Amino acid sequence: MTRSPTPLAAIVLAAGKGTRMKSQKAKVLHEVGGRPLAWFPLLRALELGANPVVAVVGHQAEAVEAALAAALPGAPLRFAVQREQLGTAHAVLAAREALGAYDGPIVILSGDTPLLTAETLAHVVGARAGATLALATMKLANPHGYGRIVRDPAGNPARVVEEKDANEAERAIDEVNAGLYCAEAAFLWDALSKVGSANAQAEFYLTDLVAMAARAGGAVAVPVPPEEASGVNDREELARAGRVLLRRRASELMRGGVTIEDPERFDCDEGVEIGADTVIEPNVRLKGRTRVGAGCRLGAGAILTDATLGDGVTVKPYTVVDESTVAARAILGPFSRLRPGSEIGEEAHVGNFVETKKARLGKGAKANHLTYLGDATVGAGANVGAGTITCNYDGEKKHPTVIGEGAFIGSDSILVAPIEIGAGAYVAAGSTLTDSVPPGALALGRAKQVTKEGWVARRQAEKQNKGAAEAAPPPAPGEGPRGGRAS
Ligand code: UD1
Ligand code: MG
Numbered sequence: 385m386t387r388s389p390t391p392l393a394a395i396v397l398a399a400g401k402g403t404r405m406k407s408q409k410a411k412v413l414h415e416v417g418g419r420p421l422a423w424f425p426l427l428r429a430l431e432l433g434a435n436p437v438v439a440v441v442g443h444q445a446e447a448v449e450a451a452l453a454a455a456l457p458g459a460p461l462r463f464a465v466q467r468e469q470l471g472t473a474h475a476v477l478a479a480r481e482a483l484g485a486y487d488g489p490i491v492i493l494s495g496d497t498p499l500l501t502a503e504t505l506a507h508v509v510g511a512r513a514g515a516t517l518a519l520a521t522m523k524l525a526n527p528h529g530y531g532r533i534v535r536d537p538a539g540n541p542a543r544v545v546e547e548k549d550a551n552e553a554e555r556a557i558d559e560v561n562a563g564l565y566c567a568e569a570a571f572l573w574d575a576l577s578k579v580g581s582a583n584a585q586a587e588f589y590l591t592d593l594v595a596m597a598a599r600a601g602g603a604v605a606v607p608v609p610p611e612e613a614s615g616v617n618d619r620e621e622l623a624r625a626g627r628v629l630l631r632r633r634a635s636e637l638m639r640g641g642v643t644i645e646d647p648e649r650f651d652c653d654e655g656v657e658i659g660a661d662t663v664i665e666p667n668v669r670l671k672g673r674t675r676v677g678a679g680c681r682l683g684a685g686a687i688l689t690d691a692t693l694g695d696g697v698t699v700k701p702y703t704v705v706d707e708s709t710v711a712a713r714a715i716l717g718p719f720s721r722l723r724p725g726s727e728i729g730e731e732a733h734v735g736n737f738v739e740t741k742k743a744r745l746g747k748g749a750k751a752n753h754l755t756y757l758g759d760a761t762v763g764a765g766a767n768v769g770a771g772t773i774t775c776n777y778d779g780e781k782k783h784p785t786v787i788g789e790g791a792f793i794g795s796d797s798i799l800v801a802p803i804e805i806g807a808g809a810y811v812a813a814g815s816t817l818t819d820s821v822p823p824g825a826l827a828l829g830r831a832k833q834v835t836k837e838g839w840v841a842r843r844q845a846e847k848q849n850k851g852a853a854e855a856a857p858p859p860a861p862g863e864g865p866r867g868g869r870a871s
Contacts, residue, residue: 391488392509393569394429395479398422398452398495399442399466404618410444411616412495413451416626417633418653418671421616422448422495423455429493431502432509435460436486438479439495442466471587472563473579480573490572492565492590496615498625500564504613508606512566515604517597519544520562522610530560531591533605541603543595548584559605561591562613571600629654659695683717691722694730708740711747729764746789758782763789763807771796788823797829 402411412422422439429437441448441463449463466478476492483490491509493500504520512518519541521533529547532554536542544561545554567575575596581588597603616622633654634647641660644650649666652658656670659678668682672690676682680693683701691705699705700717707724710716713731720734725742728734732745735752743757746764751757753770759782760774766787774785775798783801787793791805794813805811806823815829 391486392432392434393483393486393488393490394426394432394434394437395476395483395490395492396422396425396429396437396439396495397472397475397492398448399440399445399469399475399478400495401443401469402496402617405622406619410448412448413444414616414622416498416616416622417629418655419455420448420451421498421622421625422452423654424498425493425495425500426452426456426459426461428500428502428505429491430456430459430461432491432505434491436462436483438462438464438482440464440466440475440479442469442475442478471581471585472590473576473588473592476572476590477576477588483569487569489566490569492567494563494615496617497563497613498616499612499614499628501612504608505564508564508608509566511604511606512568514602515597516571516601517565517567517593517603518606519566519594519603520564520608520613521559521605522562522608522613523558524560524610525558527555527558527560532557533559533561535559535605536598540598541594541605542598544589544591546583546585546589546591561594562608563615564608564613565590565593567593567597571597575600665701677712686717757785759801760785760787762787763791765789766791766793768793769795769797769813773798775800 398412400411405411405414413420426437426439437460439452439461442465445465453461462482464479464482466475489509489512491505508518508520524530531544531546532550533541534543534545534554534557575593579588579592583589594603611628616625630651631647633652634644634650637658638644642658643663645664646666650664651669653671656674658676661678662676662680662682664682665684667685669687671688674688674691676693677695677697679695680697682699683703685702686699688705690707692709694710694712696713697710698715703717703720705722708722708726710728711730714728715733717736719736721739723739723741726740727744729745729747729749731748733750733752734740737753738751738755741758743760743762745762748764749762749766751768755768755772756774758774758776762768766789772793776782776785785799785801786804788805788807788809790808793805793811794815796814797811798816800816800818803817804820806821806825808824809821810826811817811821812826812828812830815827817827817829821827
């Protein structure tokens with residue numbers, strides 16, 4: 385990472401409402417890649433070594449500050465509140481107090497530019513050295529809405545004119561202000577004190593500084609890629625920025641040795657880590673603080689949130705994992721659901737339509753079909769048969785189930801917690817157990833089977849008699865299909 389050799393401070397403007405988002409929520413809190421929009425420019429400034437970095441908040445100030453502070457723990461981040469949004473110059477002035485006596489160069493960024501790269505930022509900061517102010521510019525086929533760069537006869541930037549203040553000739557200029565600047569603190573505070581609001585929007589324009597710098601020691605325009613500097617103003621731009629970020633994430637992961645079968649159908653939050661030789665099938669979503677080991681396979685449609693997977697784990701399609709850990713070579717899915725607090729041991733299997741919650745499965749333990757394991761500990765090598773349910777909840781409290789190593793739980797068993805099945809014990813299929821089972825025992829907890837030989841033939845004969853007689857007599861007690869009496 386390119387670090388600035390000189391001291392550097394940053395101001396990130398994030399006080400605006402973002403009217404075009406049509407949202408209850410402040411624009412900079414809308415997320416791409418699992419992070420609020422303003423997280424990106426803040427991080428880029430921090431990566432460049434800016435200290436302090438001041439976020440100017442205003443609209444929903446408390447929520448914005450809380451979200452950004454939480455997303456950047458331990459960073460040299462300060463917050464300044466701009467109570468009324470009177471314009472970009474006014475917003476920068478709001479940061480002055482937070483910067484105290486700092487007197488070096490200050491870079492100013494917009495909170496809604498998540499695609500800006502550290503390289504481009506470093507470029508703009510570096511370009512300031514020979515001038516009073518550096519500003520990023522870009523050429524756009526459709527410059528509508530942006531401030532236009534008016535150059536002097538020598539070709540240097542003379543001023544910026546906002547769309548609403550521009551005459552026809554100025555509106556025809558296709559070079560626009562990207563909203564990224566760098567200037568010395570001394571110039572900045574002096575110039576800002578002189579900015580007025582006599583313009584079409586009656587706002588204090590930060591862009592007025594360009595003309596002042598041009599008269600002082602010169603303003604230098606730094607061309608930057610439009611893709612990076614375009615802001616997010618509405619939901620379409622939000623989605624587009626999300627796609628660009630994902631494409632970058634996918635490229636980075638592929639360079640690191642991850643196979644992504646279809647990068648266009650891959651969703652991955654910032655900060656997710658994936659080991660080499662892991663293969664990712666289409667439509668996988670990796671969220672939050674997920675870590676995936678090396679040599680794993682993530683099946684189509686798998687959704688992992690705050691999950692930690694060891695090496696060689698197989699996640700078959702449509703498996704959902706939340707806040708859980710899965711050890712090496714375990715196999716999940718298809719259609720498994722791991723709820724928070726699940727810890728799946730090495731080489732364990734969790735199969736289709738199996739739900740776990742706060743469940744610990746030991747090495748090689750298996751629960752392959754249609755099972756609920758909640759507040760349960762399953763020992764190494766134990767086998768939990770199809771349709772097994774741990775009844776962990778009595779309507780008021782949750783209770784634990786412990787299944788010992790190598791135990792065998794027959795299919796369709798109901799284990800009413802608290803209960804412990806000893807190591808190596810057998811539970812007969814279809815059992816409902818309320819008492820613990822000692823190691824090595826066999827427990828049966830099911831209704832005894834009743835078999836009535838010849839019942840079908842007798843019933844058919846009865847029916848024929850009934851058809852023959854006008855009024856048939858009722859069947860003998862205990863002989864109807866629901867009348868079975870244990871005999
Ligand atoms: C601004 C520039 C324009 C440039 C464009 C690039 C000015 C006057 N114009 O226009 O030349 O082409 O950005 O995107 O600066 N903000 C505050 N407080 C305020 C006003 C704005 O914090 O009082 C923040 C906004 O949240 C946003 C940023 O400043 O992050 C830019 O404000 P915005 O209203 O989007 O400015 P533009 O009209 O786009
Ligand atoms: Mg804007």
